[in-house]
Amino acid sequence: MSRTEQRILVVDDQADIRELLKYNLSNEGFDVKVASDGIIGVEIAKEFNPQLILMDIMMPNQDGVETCRQIRAIPELVNVFVIFLTARSEEYSEIAAFDSGADDYITKPIKPRALISRINAFFRRSKTETKETDLLQTGDLIIDASGYTVTINDKSLNLPKKEFELLHYMAQRQGRVFNRESLIRSVWGTDVYVLNRTVDVHVRKVREKIGEGYIHTVKGVGYKFDPST
Numbered sequence: 001m002s003r004t005e006q007r008i009l010v011v012d013d014q015a016d017i018r019e020l021l022k023y024n025l026s027n028e029g030f031d032v033k034v035a036s037d038g039i040i041g042v043e044i045a046k047e048f049n050p051q052l053i054l055m056d057i058m059m060p061n062q063d064g065v066e067t068c069r070q071i072r073a074i075p076e077l078v079n080v081f082v083i084f085l086t087a088r089s090e091e092y093s094e095i096a097a098f099d100s101g102a103d104d105y106i107t108k109p110i111k112p113r114a115l116i117s118r119i120n121a122f123f124r125r126s127k128t129e130t131k132e133t134d135l136l137q138t139g140d141l142i143i144d145a146s147g148y149t150v151t152i153n154d155k156s157l158n159l160p161k162k163e164f165e166l167l168h169y170m171a172q173r174q175g176r177v178f179n180r181e182s183l184i185r186s187v188w189g190t191d192v193y194v195l196n197r198t199v200d201v202h203v204r205k206v207r208e209k210i211g212e213g214y215i216h217t218v219k220g221v222g223y224k225f226d227p228s229t
Helices: 015-027 038-048 064-072 091-099 112-129 161-171 180-188 196-210
Strands: 007-011 031-035 052-055 081-086 104-107 135-138 141-144 149-152 155-157 177-179 215-218 222-225
Touching (some): 007 038, 015 031, 015 112, 031 038, 038 052, 038 064, 052 064, 052 112, 064 081, 064 091, 064 180, 081 091, 081 112, 091 177, 104 112, 135 161, 141 161, 180 196, 180 222
Parallel strands (some): 007 031, 007 052
Antiparallel strands (some): 141 149, 149 155
16 A cells, blocks of 8 residues: 555644644655544545544544544444544543544654654554454464364364454454454444443453463453563
8 A cells, every 4th residue: 555545634623733744744645634623523534534543632522532432433434543642641531542442642742753653553554454364373372264263282272253253353453452342343243232241251251261361451441462461
């Protein structure tokens, strides 16, 4: 994917921030659109279909947390990267951001070069994730999507369909933090009613089978697959 195909949406109520980000990102070759609040941001996102959204939290009309929730509820945007840029540094604001489906949280003032480096890292991750593979191996854990089989330490495990799909989805996105709502949308889909507790139960069952060292709880947010932790 060329830079001109990498679409970024900037949602911020401060005109100088929008202009700063659009200028720097456009100079890097990204296709950039901007919105002045969350309501407008959702509408532009539906049309623009960005791969990444940079968004403020405190905005008039609709804040970034609610905007992120609405964006995550749109099937075509469920996998878009959302990075919050905010002056809010309190822990509860960060937890609320991640709980709404954010991928990253960066406090202002913005350092354009550092931000662009982080954006490039997200796009590299996205490129890796699109390379779907039937066989995924992490240490002694082997996940074979073609046969819905899991092997650890040469021992074959029997995982029901949703447990397997949950493990496979997270393992393909190693190190990424997922809240329960995003896992429900990605693994169970949007056409069924699933409680957050269902995710917890499935994670517990998977842990019982593969061990505690793979899927980790991120307090106040959700889960991540990271055997290096």
